[in-house]
Amino acid sequence: MARILTRAYRRRGKIWATLAAATLAVTAFTPPAEAAPDRLSVDTYALPIGVKPPTLSELQRPGYLARLGKSLERQRLEAGQGEIAGPAASLLSEEKGSGVRSSTPPVQTGNGGTYPDPPRSMSDKECHKNLNNGLFYFKSRFAMCGALQLLQVWGRNGRPVGESGFMVTVLGTVPDAKDRSVRFDYHFSNFAATGNTKTSGLIVNTKVEQTILVSHARKRESGLIPPKKSFDALRAAPNYRHNVIFDAGQGAKPDDLITMAYDPSVSVKYPTGYVGTNPGPERVTFTAMNWDAAPYLPNSRASDPKKRGGVAFANKATLHYSSKQGAPEKAVADHLKLAHTNPSKTKPPNSHKNVPGFELKRPLHRLYPDRDKSRYRANRRTAVRMCVTYWGKDYATSDPAGPRECDEYPFASTYEGAGQHSKEPSAPKDNFSALPIPKAQNKAGGTILALFYDKNRILHGRDSKGKEVDAYLMTID
Incomplete structure (x- = not known):
């Protein structure tokens, strides 16, 4: 009986030994854990x-x-x-x-x-x-x-x-x-x-x-x-x-x-x-x-x-006037350039004069005369009064070179024209320039302005409450 038990334990020991060896073998050949995926x-x-x-x-x-x-x-x-x-x-x-x-x-x-x-x-x-x-x-x-x-x-x-x-x-x-x-x-x-x-x-x-x-x-x-x-x-x-x-x-x-x-x-x-x-x-x-x-x-x-x-x-279109020799609107361009770059040389005198139209934040706004005839007439009347004051009642005929007209900037057809202060007391006074220039060149400048309005579909610049509807800018070469 003892011999039988001894043989049994021996067989059991062999089984465990075999299992242990197999476990070691499996452990020895287990692949490493998967690497983290690429980010x-x-x-x-x-x-x-x-x-x-x-x-x-x-x-x-x-x-x-x-x-x-x-x-x-x-x-x-x-x-x-x-x-x-x-x-x-x-x-x-x-x-x-x-x-x-x-x-x-x-x-x-x-x-x-x-x-x-x-x-x-x-x-x-x-x-x-x-x-x-x-x-x-x-x-x-x-x-x-x-x-x-x-x-x-x-x-x-x-x-x-x-x-x-x-x-x-x-x-x-x-x-x-x-x-x-x-x-x-x-x-x-x-x-x-x-x-x-x-x-x-x-x-x-x-x-x-x-x-x-x-x-x-x-x-x-x-x-x-x-x-x-x-x-x-x-x-x-x-x-x-x-x-x-x-x-x-x-x-x-x-x-x-x-x-x-x-x-x-x-x-x-x-x-x-x-x-x-x-x-x-x-x-x-x-x-x-x-x-x-x-x-x-x-x-x-x-x-x-x-x-x-x-x-x-609805971008702010730019009206271009030329001061080059031979340009039909040269006198107008020269006047506007003077008003913009050297306002102290223009009339009426104003030490703080700073005309609009040449900066994005200070554009011009079209004034269609039939929408506000009173304002349009005030613009024109104020400008002509300056021409008479500084060049005499005969300013239109006193130049031997030929007939003249009273040019103004900002234009009479803008909200910023010469009469602005009379309609908007908060606006600066005398912030414009008036100058007699040759009639033909003034007409040419006016023609260019009218065509610019039409061909660019420039709208009446403000609504009934004064809010901006449209605007444009100036440039002089």
């Missing part, structure tokens, strides 16, 4: 058009991304509300990008000054050249643009391993003077991807805020705002057109005015599994439009009531 990231940067995107090798340099962020922050310019006239100006928040504007010089002819048709088209190349890192470029009241680059830096465990990027350009135009349509062309371009990226999962989303400042007006739209698409799909179909129109007869009296702000932005959504900084929607540009059927502007009597009037961007 995948994407960081997006908004670049002005004038900034060249960095290369991947540059991004991989120590400290480069931090320096890039600081550099871009320094380039974020304030978007001055002064670029936009009227109620839409309040919708231009102080974000980034100043505006750039252009003026159309008058055409010189042997019969006196005239004014050309403002341009109504623009190319991407022209936009980028003139944008100057700004939020918008106004070529005219009928052609504007904005553009932006978006750069994505793809990372693995905190190190850049790839980059991608694209550019978006928005061209806004009013192609036809007799059509109330505004066209917005969206062009996505300069697509690039280097290194390890996942652009097929990078979603690009374009949104447009359209704020109508006349609540009951209803717009019509056609075409397409760019739909939400992946980077790769957008590269395959990069161009879109969005048209906006308001029929006449819906606007605020007396000019049937409808104002709308147009504010496009672009954002990106990262692929699943990627984390990182995302600036959110980036404003590409900003503009506002005025639709009107003002009786004193072109096309106000179109046979179809819905097609009367027209539309223009």
Whole structure:
């Protein structure tokens, strides 16, 4: 019996020994625990058009991304509300990008000054050249643009391993003077991807805020705002057109005015599994439009009531006068330049004289005579009185060189004219200049001004409560 038990224990010992050896073998060959997954990231940067995107090798340099962020922050310019006239100006928040504007010089002819048709088209190349890192470029009241680059830096465990990027350009135009349509062309371009990226999962989303400042007006739209698409799909179909129109007869009296702000932005959504900084929607540009059927502007009597009037961007257009030899309006330009740069040499005397019209924050506002005949007459009467006071009652005929007329700045057809103080006691007194100049040159200056008003659809500048509706600026070469 003892021998049987001994054999049993021996067999049991062998079993445990075998099990122990097997356990040691399993332990010895168990693979190590799985390594932590890579941390995948994407960081997006908004670049002005004038900034060249960095290369991947540059991004991989120590400290480069931090320096890039600081550099871009320094380039974020304030978007001055002064670029936009009227109620839409309040919708231009102080974000980034100043505006750039252009003026159309008058055409010189042997019969006196005239004014050309403002341009109504623009190319991407022209936009980028003139944008100057700004939020918008106004070529005219009928052609504007904005553009932006978006750069994505793809990372693995905190190190850049790839980059991608694209550019978006928005061209806004009013192609036809007799059509109330505004066209917005969206062009996505300069697509690039280097290194390890996942652009097929990078979603690009374009949104447009359209704020109508006349609540009951209803717009019509056609075409397409760019739909939400992946980077790769957008590269395959990069161009879109969005048209906006308001029929006449819906606007605020007396000019049937409808104002709308147009504010496009672009954002990106990262692929699943990627984390990182995302600036959110980036404003590409900003503009506002005025639709009107003002009786004193072109096309106000179109046979179809819905097609009367027209539309223009609400930027402050710039009236250009030339002081160059041979310019038909030279005497007018010389007078305005003197009033602006050396007011102490002008009449009436005023040691604090500082005429408006040459700064964004102090523009001119059109005064249509039929809207306020009393004010218009006060402007003209006050200016002529100064010419009589300082050059005599015969100022018009006393110059042997020929007949003269009393020129004034600011113009009689502005709220800022010579009679402003008599209508607005809070306005500075004698903040204008009057000067007899050759009659022919004064007529030429007046012709240019009238055509500027018409061809740029400059509206009566203030409403019945005195609030700004439209405004414009001056420049003298």
